[in-house]
Amino acid sequence: MAPINFLRHFAVDEIRYSLQRHYAAPLAPILVFSAINALAKIKFKLLIYLSIFVAIVGTFYTNRSGLDPNYPASPIALIFKRSFYVMPPKNADYYRMMALIPEEASISAQVPLLARLINRDQIYKFPQKYQETEYIVLTFTESFYPMTYEDMETLKKSLLIDPGYEKLHLSYAGVVLKRTK
Numbered sequence: 001m002a003p004i005n006f007l008r009h010f011a012v013d014e015i016r017y018s019l020q021r022h023y024a025a026p027l028a029p030i031l032v033f034s035a036i037n038a039l040a041k042i043k044f045k046l047l048i049y050l051s052i053f054v055a056i057v058g059t060f061y062t063n064r065s066g067l068d069p070n071y072p073a074s075p076i077a078l079i080f081k082r083s084f085y086v087m088p089p090k091n092a093d094y095y096r097m098m099a100l101i102p103e104e105a106s107i108s109a110q111v112p113l114l115a116r117l118i119n120r121d122q123i124y125k126f127p128q129k130y131q132e133t134e135y136i137v138l139t140f141t142e143s144f145y146p147m148t149y150e151d152m153e154t155l156k157k158s159l160l161i162d163p164g165y166e167k168l169h170l171s172y173a174g175v176v177l178k179r180t181k
Helices: 002-010 027-041 045-062 075-080 089-099 111-117 149-161
Strands: 107-109 123-125 135-139 165-170 174-179
Touching: 027 045, 089 111, 089 135, 089 174, 107 111, 111 123, 111 135, 135 149, 149 165, 149 174
Parallel strands: 107 123, 107 135
Antiparallel strands: 135 174, 165 174
């Protein structure tokens, strides 16, 4: 991982290779099992301890504050904050929103909410097929990707006043709309 961590500072796509590194997450189990297998084959205990020490120091070095200008606090620093272990109030609101939607219903939802609804047969990334689905689920507190903020606001306002939709839930966190016609 050392070369990858070093070379990411020269990457053209700084979002993909930032400290958050969520695009590299699928590699984590492979790296862990590879490290365990490699350490198991080493005969010298001192070399094992040195390898573990280098891995720990490398992890903290590549996650130090100020290394990535887009994230003033490193991700690993979050584990030392109480807020990391407390669910934000908006999550409870999201769960209330999801509970209003029947399992068999077709849904168009914003990207941040898709993971909570993924085990459905008919689910679409908003604004895809939103005119054809039974439910629309939007959040007001998360990313509007793939839309711009202005486009999302315009579409959201038109949906909220559209008589073809019933508001099942409306709060600061989001809205659940059910098609009525």
